[in-house]
Structures are given as structure tokens and as C-alpha cells.
Amino acid sequence: MFADEHIKDRIETVHRREIHPIHFNTFKVDDKWKETTVDLDERSCSCRQWDLDELLCSHAMAVGRFKGVSIKALSSEFYTTGFLKHAYEMGVNPVLNPEYWDISDAIRTRTVLLWKKNNLQGRPKKLMISSAGEKRKLRSCSKCGKKDTIK
Numbered sequence: 001m002f003a004d005e006h007i008k009d010r011i012e013t014v015h016r017r018e019i020h021p022i023h024f025n026t027f028k029v030d031d032k033w034k035e036t037t038v039d040l041d042e043r044s045c046s047c048r049q050w051d052l053d054e055l056l057c058s059h060a061m062a063v064g065r066f067k068g069v070s071i072k073a074l075s076s077e078f079y080t081t082g083f084l085k086h087a088y089e090m091g092v093n094p095v096l097n098p099e100y101w102d103i104s105d106a107i108r109t110r111t112v113l114l115w116k117k118n119n120l121q122g123r124p125k126k127l128m129i130s131s132a133g134e135k136r137k138l139r140s141c142s143k144c145g146k147k148d149t150i151k
């Protein structure tokens with residue numbers, strides 16, 4: 001899998017998870033901070049990472065390890081090296097210089113308006129605004145070393 005580098009840090013945390021079976025292919029996964037539910041049949045985890053990326057989250061990896069199912073079997077085929085090679089086997093043609101582009105008149109005559117930036121008036125504040133009851137820290141000058149001489 002070419003995505004091995006992306007999931008490397010997830011693999012390192014797998015051993016810290018506690019797995020509690022709920023049903024045949026549904027598990028509750030506990031770590032120190034969070035409790036998630038992994039459903040192997042639906043290929044889903046309540047953290048939503050596996051659902052959205054189709055790349056295993058650490059919870060699903062922990063369940064896969066618990067069940068003896070490989071990471072590759074649970075991951076989407078989109079992350080396999082073979083699928084990546086297949087995506088680029090047709091080749092990617094280079095783009096010519098803009099002077100050779102064939103642009104239709106309908107596109108050429110369009111006026112693209114620039115986004116109007118809403119500038120705030122005045123110079124940006126450099127000092128942090130203190131909260132109520134918070135004392136302002138005295139800054140020292142880098143040249144003379146005196147405290148609070150910077151205005």
C-alpha cells in the first residue's frame with residue numbers, strides 16, 4: 001500500500017487500545033481519552049475517520065489486529081499501489097504554453113472580477129489585549145535592556 005506512510009503513526013497506537021466485543025463484528029474500542037464503536041461489516045468507526053478517508057483509523061486497526069484481519073484487507077483498494085499505477089497508466093500529457101491554448105471567444109470575452117478584500121482600517125495591533133484581571137507582562141528592550149521602554 002502506498003498509504004503506509006500515512007497510517008504509520010496510527011499503527012504505533014494500536015497496542016494501547018482495549019477491545020470489547022459488542023456483537024460478532026461490532027466492537028467498542030477504548031483508549032485513555034475516547035470510546036469508539038467499530039463495525040467491520042459496515043466498514044465504519046464512530047470517529048468517522050475510516051468512513052470518510054476509507055483508510056483505517058487506529059480503532060479499526062486495533063479491531064483488525066484483535067480479529068486477525070490484515071490492514072490491507074480492511075482498507076480501500078484505492079490505497080493499493082496497483083490501483084495508483086492503474087490510475088496513471090494512460091499517461092499524463094504536458095500542457096503547452098498559454099500562447100498555444102485554444103480558448104473560445106465566449107471564455108476569452110468574460111471579465112473576471114477580483115475578490116474585493118475588506119481591509120480593516122488602521123495598523124494591525126501588535127500588543128495582545130489582556131483579559132480582565134490579567135497583568136500585562138513587562139517587555140524589555142533588546143538594545144538597552146530596560147523594562148517596558150517599548151511603546
Ligand SMILES: [Zn+2]
Pocket residue numbers: 036045046047048049050057058059060
Ligand atoms: Zn476510529
